[in-house]
Each structure stands twice: as structure tokens, then as C-alpha cells.
Amino acid sequence: MRNAVIVVAALLVVFFLFTRHSSTATTGQAQVTGGSGTTTGHFNVVPTIRSVTVSPGTVTFGDCNGGDGDTNSIGSALGYPNGSCSVGSVGVNETFPITVTYTGIPGKVLVTGSNAVPADNGTQWSLCNPDISTAGTSSSSAAAPDCSGGNGLPGVNQYTVTNFASGVAYANPLSTSASCDQEFDAVPTGGCTAAPPELQSQVQHEGLVLTGPETWDDHSTSWTVAVTWTAVGPSS
Amino acid sequence: MHTLIRTGLALTVGLPAALGLAVPAYASIGVGIQSNPVRLGGVAHPGSTYALPSLYVINTGTQAESVSVRVERLSTGSGPGLSVPGSWIQISGQGTQLAPDQSALISLELHTPGNAQPGSYATDLVATGSIAGTSGDVNFGAAAATGLEFSVTPGPGSAVAAWRWWLFVALIVLAAIVVIVRRTGLRIHFELRGTHA
Numbered sequence: 001m002r003n004a005v006i007v008v009a010a011l012l013v014v015f016f017l018f019t020r021h022s023s024t025a026t027t028g029q030a031q032v033t034g035g036s037g038t039t040t041g042h043f044n045v046v047p048t049i050r051s052v053t054v055s056p057g058t059v060t061f062g063d064c065n066g067g068d069g070d071t072n073s074i075g076s077a078l079g080y081p082n083g084s085c086s087v088g089s090v091g092v093n094e095t096f097p098i099t100v101t102y103t104g105i106p107g108k109v110l111v112t113g114s115n116a117v118p119a120d121n122g123t124q125w126s127l128c129n130p131d132i133s134t135a136g137t138s139s140s141s142a143a144a145p146d147c148s149g150g151n152g153l154p155g156v157n158q159y160t161v162t163n164f165a166s167g168v169a170y171a172n173p174l175s176t177s178a179s180c181d182q183e184f185d186a187v188p189t190g191g192c193t194a195a196p197p198e199l200q201s202q203v204q205h206e207g208l209v210l211t212g213p214e215t216w217d218d219h220s221t222s223w224t225v226a227v228t229w230t231a232v233g234p235s236s
Numbered sequence: 237m238h239t240l241i242r243t244g245l246a247l248t249v250g251l252p253a254a255l256g257l258a259v260p261a262y263a264s265i266g267v268g269i270q271s272n273p274v275r276l277g278g279v280a281h282p283g284s285t286y287a288l289p290s291l292y293v294i295n296t297g298t299q300a301e302s303v304s305v306r307v308e309r310l311s312t313g314s315g316p317g318l319s320v321p322g323s324w325i326q327i328s329g330q331g332t333q334l335a336p337d338q339s340a341l342i343s344l345e346l347h348t349p350g351n352a353q354p355g356s357y358a359t360d361l362v363a364t365g366s367i368a369g370t371s372g373d374v375n376f377g378a379a380a381a382t383g384l385e386f387s388v389t390p391g392p393g394s395a396v397a398a399w400r401w402w403l404f405v406a407l408i409v410l411a412a413i414v415v416i417v418r419r420t421g422l423r424i425h426f427e428l429r430g431t432h433a
Contacts, residue, residue, distance in 0.1 A: 048270060049271060050268065051296040053265070055263070055298075057376055058374060101266070225374050226374070227376055229378060233381070233383065
């Protein structure tokens, strides 16, 4: 009987302590949440995409010169043999109408040319690799065959496109395979590294020079070429 | 004849410019792609098909574009690894039209042929944006590339080996049963029961 009383008393003490602790906790919680509020935090993260943007989307070559006799270039019309036209210019009043913008984590910018396609889809002009010593280019374009004309100039149904940029000493011949855009990184030796400051973009302004064939077979008077810039990762 | 060509060139190219019909000067074309490479979760086995993680692309230009994706190991390389034939990768949603700042997830599938060589594979996924109805004589393009990586192991070959192994074990068990039955003198009698008239 005595043991039973002790057990009951012990249970009552435990129950009392439990209920007291619970009420204290509840009271404390009520004091904390009585004046609740929310703070919203904003933050930025590094970009998870890489992109390249080219402006404008299309251009027309101009400032054509070269050729011979009755087939000299005139204005925006390419003459032969080996007339040339340009988008932008170097020299006193230099202009670089093409804006290439790289955005994202560091990487590289590649550039690709294409065959020149006549309006009638006839015989195209293929890109060739100009003679470095005579054309004043920065490096040979390994993917393109050598130009077969005199003095390293384009032969029959061949042509070259080189890009140039402010602050880069040499022009860069394009090929039909994506290769490093040596004009993109504006340092004296050129380069295609794109390393924009965090959350910013790297911009380069460029121009193009097209040198036409010695002569050509197709009779179309309107031709189209494509130049593509590609944003890639640093290991590419 | 060439004088005619020259005159035609001048008219075709120079006249629109003289008339102020040049293309819009400030429109841009742009493409973005996810920086992280597309990686297959797990390894691939020859002769199988796997769903790859979708590829994120976005139009960063100022006009609507058609975005296409191709498999191309860029000339400067994409790290160590075997090259991936383009026929192994099936790309859905080619030519997706994207408005400026619009993005899309491109579905990718990997089909490994039965004779795929085991090893690590690496290539690039190149997303290119193009604009319909361009009017200049130089059309600019924008593209962006990210890596594609996966490994191939001879899984199906191992499966065949496992099947042979289980057959071998089953034969041993069967032989053990026969030996035990014969040594213990047990006799198993099979009797056919038929209906007799």
C-alpha cells in the first residue's frame, strides 16, 4: 500500500513538471512570434549560359576596288581579277561596323566563313587560304586550300574573306571550319579568348574584307556569303 | 559579257544601297547555350537508347530566330575522348522558332550501335541561330556550343557472360543431384498412365 502511494506521488510529480515545462515553452514561443516579420533577400549568381550576339544581322559589302580595265570594281560591285570589297575600313577614318558580343563565363569565340553562293545556285566560290607574305594576314587558315591564283591571290571560283578589328595588327583569313577568331581579343597579337568581367560582356568591333576570284563561271550578279561567330568553352 | 556582269553587279548591289534600302542597321542575331556540358547519367552500353538531359538554348538577339542544333567536334577539340558520330544523337525540335529572349529545351537521345567501341566519348553540341528573309549580301550567324560527354562500357557482353555463368551453375547442381541419387540408391520410376479400353 505504501509503495503504491509512492508510485502515485512520483507520477504526479512527473506530470506536474511536464505540464509546467510545456506551459513555459508555449509562453516563450508566444513571446517570440508575437511580432513576426519577413525579410526577403535577393542575390545574383554567375551566368549559367554562354552566348554570342552579332549586330547587325546582315550587311552589304561596299568600297570595292581592284580589277582590271573594263572589269574594274565600281562602288559596291566587285570587279575582276581579284577585286576586293569591304565592310568597314582601316586607316585614317577607320570603321568597324560589326559588333560581336560574348556573354557568360570565360570561353572563346570562333569564326566561320562559307562558300559564296550565287543567286541562281550555280557554281559557288570556295574559300581559299591567301599567301601570308602578300596578303598581310595573321596566320594561315589550315582548313582552306591555298589560293591558286598569282601572288597567292584567289584563282578561278575562289575567294577570301578576312576579318579585322581595332587594335589588332593583322587580318584573319576565314575558312569553312570554325577556328579561333584572332580578332576578338583586342590585344596587339590578337586572340579569341573571351574573359568578360563577372556578370558583364566582352565586346569587339570588327570589319571584313572580301577578295574575289581571278575570274568565275557563274553569271549571277548577286552573291551571298555567311559569316558565323560561335561561343565555346575555354577547353574547345 | 563581263562588262554586263559588272554592270549587273553594280545595279544589284549598289542600287538598293543608293536607294536607302539597306537592311536594318541595329538588328542583331544571337544565341545562348548552357555552359555545363550535357552528360549522360551513368554509362551507356552498345546497342541501346538513352535519354540525355535536355539542352537549354536561348535567343539573345533582337529578332525572331530559327535555332538548330548539330553535333560537331569543333576543330580546336573538345577535350579527350572518342569522337561521336552525328548519327548517334537524335535531336528533337530542330528549327525551333524563338522570339527575342525566349528559351527552349531541346530533347536529345543517344543511340549507341551494337558495335560501339567502349571508352569515353566527347563532342560538341552547336546551336545556331538563323533569320529568315535576310536581304544583305553578307548574312551573319551566331552560334554557341557546349560539350556532350558519355561513356560506353560492354554491358550487354557482360550480360551474356552472366547468363552463361548461371547455366554453368545449373549444370553443376543437376550433376550433383544425379550423383546423390545414384549413390543413395534411390530409384525414380516414371509411369505413363493411359486410358485403356
